[in-house]
Amino acid sequence: MIPAAFDYVAPTTVEQAVRALAEGGEDAKAMAGGQSLIPVLRMRLAAPTLVVDLSRVAGLGGVRDEGDSLLIGALTTHHELQRDPLVNGHARLLRLAADTVADPQVRHRGTLGGSLAHADPAGDLPAPVLALDAVLVCTGPGGTREVPAAEFFVDHFTTALAPDELLTHVRVPKTTGWGARYEKFNRVAQAWSIVGVAAAVEVVDGVVRRARVALTNMGPTPVRARGVEEELVGRSAGAGTIAAAAERAAEGADPPVDGDADAGYRSHLARVLTRRAVTAAVGAAVEG
Template sequence: MIPAKFDYARPQSADEAVRLLADAGPEAKVLAGGQSLLPILRLRLSFPELLIDVGAIEQLRGVREEDGTLVVGALTTHHDLVRAPLVRLHAGLLAQAAATVADPAVRHRGTLGGSLAHADPAGDLPAVCLTLDAQLVALGPAGYRTIPAAEFFVDYLTTALRPDELLTEIRIPTLDGWGFHYEKFHRTAQAWAVVGVAAAVRRDGAGRGAIAEARIGLANMGARPMRAHLTETALAGAEPTAAAVGRAATMAAEGAHPPTDLSGSAEYREHLARVLTGRAVLAAAGAD
């Protein structure tokens, strides 16, 4: 289908983009990589009066490290996340999950900021950033503000971003010494995850003892990504064995409200969440 008519702007700076957003109000949409927005426009599920293409704003690209924090520009592509040495060193879970997004064509165009701002609960990277306790930085007319990932995802395709704010960067505390694994079930390589599980695990005894701490994020288990807090609590102090992890994983779907659709029922997704959580935690813990 052909999108509805809209005006187009291509700002050269983040400040210029924010001015355009403030002037246009809620009738404007930001175009980053376009891998989520363009299909919605073609289906006429969105009718923006102004499309603001931020692709020329170089300050929104790249990866750097600042005082134990990994700083990722919102326009950094999935492909660059996979290849960036700093991401692989300090946030390997993000690199691993980005490598599973759709196909190479989408990974070369899609951006981290675009994926997070789109806030599809079936997306891989929102659940990963939630697991990593990321902080999302937005620029608005009043300046910058930082939004914890736990507060950023509000509802289905809805975030805490205001209509006049632009997501500029994602700040991730480095998890050096943690194991990680991203596990998902999907029908085809290009399809959204039926269920995805992001796990990060820290073990005692220089990585050889019991599980000291675990973080688990779930994708497509409700209207927004969620943490499996009961399983995280149950894993603290547990041995990284199939039996112990399996017991904790039985609580992974507690509090979730998964959808029923053509890919599976809510009950099926709850089963997948338990099974995939067990696999992801064991892999993150380095269990044999």
């Protein structure tokens, strides 16, 4: 299909982009890599009057070491997350999730910021960002504010971003030396997750010191599996502990019912995938 007609601007600074969004009002849409927006436009599921192309905006790409955290530009592509040594060394969970996104073409064009701002509950990057306690840096006419990931995702395809705000950076606390794993179940290769599990654990002397677990497509937003974390922390990193923790994976979740799965099946997948993800993460942490 052909999209409905819209105006198009390609600013080169954050200030210009924010101003364009403000002038366009609620009928304006920001576009990063376009891998989510363009199909929606073609199917006429959205009909903005203005598209603000962010691809030429300076300063929104790359990864910077800021001591205890990494500052990742919103226009950093999935492919760049896969290849960046800082991400691989200090936020490996993000790299592992990026590995599973669609296909090489999408990974070369799609961006971290675009994925998070799109807020698809089946998207693969929101859950790892939530699990890592990331903070999202948003810029609007009134300046810059930082929003914890736990407050950024509001509902299906809805975030805390105001219509005239941009997601410019993602601040990710380092998890250096932790083991990590992203487990994803889908019916065909390169498809959206029916359920996904993002897990990162720190193991010291055979005991789980810290654990971060979040679920993909188990609700209208990514879900933090607090029960799993509580069951793991302070206990031996053995199979029995992991199995008991995984049984709590679906606590507090609100799994959707659609043509792929019902709520019961998704809850079962969450438990199975959590056990796999935590087992693999613990193994990676122990191996160093």
